[in-house]
Amino acid sequence: MTVVPTTPRRWALTLAGLALALGVLPASAQQKVKTTPSPDPREGLAAGKFDAGEAIWNMRMLSTTPSPGPFALNTNTDLAFSGNLVYQGNYNGFMVWDIANPAKPHLTTWSHCPASQSDISVYGNLAFVSAEGLSGRLDCGTQGVPEPVSADRVRGIRIFDMTDPLDPKYVGNVQTCRGSHTHTVVTDKNDPEHVYVYISGSSRVRSPEELPGCSELAPSEDPNSSLFRIEVIKVPLKDPSKAAIVGGARFLDNLAPAPQRSQPTPPQRQLTPAQDSAMAARRAAMAARPGRTGPNQCHDITVYPAVDLAGGACGGYGVLLDISDPANPRRIDAVADTNFSFWHSATFHNDGKAVLFTDEWGGGRAPRCRESDKYEWGANALFTIENGKMKFQSYYKMPARQTEWENCVAHNGSPIPIPGREVMVQGWYQGGISIFDWTDPAAPFELAFHDRGPLADGELTSAGSWSVYWYNGVIVNSEIARGLDIFELTPSEYISQNEIDAAKTVIWKELNPQEQPMMVWPASFAKARAFVDQLERSKGLTAPRIAIVREALTRAEATGGNTRNAALGQLATSLVADARGSSDAPKVTMLVNAVRELGGS
Template sequence: MRTKTRWSIAAIAVALLVGATVPATADPELDNLDDFDVKSRPAPAEISVPPGKADHRTFPSTRNMHALGHSSHPASFEVPPAEREISSDIAFWGDLAIQGNYNGFRVIDISSPAKPKLLSHPECNGDQGDVVVWENIVVRSWNSPAPEGRLCMGEPVPVGFEGLHVFDIADPENPELLTAVEFSQVGAAERGTADGCGSHTVTLVADPDNNRLVVYSNNSSGDNRPVCDAMDIIEVPIDDPAAAGHIGYVPLVGGSLGSNNGCHDAGAILGEVNMLTCASGHAANVFSIGEPGGGTLENPLWLFNIEEEDPESGVKVGAPGAGRWHSATFSFDGEAILLGWEPGGGGQARCTADDPDINKSLFAYSAADGAKLGQWVLERPQGHDENCTIHNYNMVPLRSGNDVVASGHYQAGSRVVDFTGIQEGVQPESIAWADPPSLGPGPFCTVMWDGEPTPTDGCRLGGAWSTYWYNGFLYESDITRGLNIYRVSDRATAGAIKLSHLNPQTQEFTIH
């Protein structure tokens, strides 16, 4: 086991920032590892299953990856857009998991991870459905202009609407729609353009001293919508969330390829660091949102950009038609930034043995100046009939200060990867994984990375949209299946801080 002995845990800064105490106690299930069959870096336990028929208990996996509960939510991309139920991102409050989908979100009781219980599914049929939660407030993304006839909890959604909806889940079995914040008009007025931008993902920073939540809405614009090269900022009053409104936007800084094609996702770290990284196009923008670097929550201060290119294959992150940066997180001391990207837009097979390493890597950079520290390459090649990228992930909050990441990779499933020592040149290594079988042929995965046709009959889209560590368990949002829950029994993940809540894109404290 690798350790970072130079770190010790400081006081949990979230207690000062958000007025809530996060108990600095390890998950009790992980305190006594002798109770488990702990095998560091185990050999895979392969299981043969029919394509597309397995539940997560039958996925090929390492022996330290233990499948627990499942909350079913069947879905497919191969239906009309208005009928899609695709599971997307997750947020957590106490014993509740809020799992977004293309038709609203599901509120799931996870007090027993072996037996999750669906409490409600408020319907809101606009695509993406990224979610954040604070106490009884849920904010949900609406990505694309609304066609005629769309509804949100029974309320008509105006044609062309793009933006956010705000909900009250004080009664988790009966959520209420409070308001909508439309960017297609307000954002456009701010920019002086004909239209605004949708909300692809959201990142939440609580500011209770000012009775508000600050929500960064990240869009996924194409070259035909350069106006969307920005993050929209929304303010949600904590004691009156129905009064939520658009308060501004942060222009992105282009890189070597010019305009930066939208902020797809943003990861923030608070505590003693106060930084935000926008996974944008080909040039990830790194901002300071407070002391010591300057800037504020409403006016982030741009620091530098991060770009990446593979000198052997010539593949560049964010090049036209190649994909874009996707998701960002920090080491808990704020010294390193981790970035993934989405070659092929998530609809292609980009983790095959034929793909260059850059297509199937999670990268680490210095948070001081953007210098590259290293990268982890997905070690288990996927088939040409499996859509795959490094998608959504978070850092495990370990009292040791070690850097361990939980990550979802579409049809490559879920991984736990140890990045400890990356600043000193130590190579990252996989700790555990669960990798589902192919969903079989379909209309996607048609082109290889070099432009040649895929040597299969395509693929169906599916797999792990997001995988996050939360209080001793991995929660995997499976696009076509629903919510899968795992426990990892490995010393590398022992000693995690128990959290009262988690919005995975926001690290509310630092660890030194």
């Protein structure tokens, strides 16, 4: 930011302070690494519901299945997974699909129990469903709830017992003051008898006449205010009907002067010590202002119990939480960004050293991928985490221009378990599915995509990918208006067959993407070969060495027992020597370890 030349000095100082507090405009934010084909085949696709034009790159569609019955008339929402089953939420309830044969999913059961958004999670034999809208009824009726205050309304969490997979039993509710827009199941490694559910609600607070205790007063006026908090629910697994709120985690207090980051190193940082102390005083004054308590809600929280971290997307802030005590999440850091409107959700690197936040600017209803829409708006912001502090690195946005008839903004996705890399698949509503590599958070790039033309030509109608997640070898997409899509990756110059095969060795029994699991790869030749492919790409080994290593792996695989172990031991030893001279030594070391695991040592 430049200071207006005619501005008096006193103001110039203040404006510089404002620039530091609010961030500096990036000169030009765009894709730094461009991999996407040109012209982009996603541009200019024909409109249609089941006959829309489609563009696909480096992936293959295995099936697309329209939503049945009443679900076809309403919005499909989030997904959860258990064994061969996919739970798909819908504003009218939820569906359960068996995808043992991903080319032909079949409907196992369903629950017609309307409430928006019906975001869904599974834990063991339980399913949790979010209810936020004003029309959701305790009795699952379809007639809505016209009274502003009513004992029939449910806003919070519904709990279903799925012990009989063909017959879901509605076993209880937990009502909350703001309803549940989304929720996050959190397991406690020290307490196998209970599971926690974090409730994020972003709608208006209910009347205390409808739900006693609800309060819209500022926390300074009412310590039990329903604002500036999430609800923490504790569920006894033996009797889930006794699930109850155990606390409101008030980790959003006193957050006002979080630094607004647009670029990693704003030039305004070169201030004199006097300027610095003047600004510190101003920030302190802002923080002390009564009633100022940061964002009053969270939209979504992704927990990563393996590293005791959670990423909270809370109003105008991205919040990093310590969840070592799941009943009492504690804030470690918070960031804001002048390019971000409404922080939506988070995804971590497998080692917990980077986090990606999405900005669902416009709530997912608006077309934010037109030519006129900026790359850094309605996008992902990528941060490294260093000593508990988030450090901005770059933005990533699905790069194809979309029409004004396509709602498009960053939305839900999950990591794809390719060893040695950080790859994510993400839904962009009618912007389709984008798969990208963010191993280097400063330089993300696209690897694969799928996109359809607009649902309706000449009218903005909500559709597209609500959520798309990798689960046990396939990519499952909840399409708002069109149903359930299943894809697989195909090899390309950006992902090899070995990397795909290695990703398929990671099998989860259950997956709620808001509770991110740590990816752990069993020993496999695919994993070792994936690292070799990556070293070929990074030139971390010479071409002749790559050929020799591949040959050695092929020979070892063809043998067995002690012969194989000896060959693998020898290969590992030779690779240790390679690591010393390699420009990509960490990857060579990963390869050494993968080879040793194969050799049983």
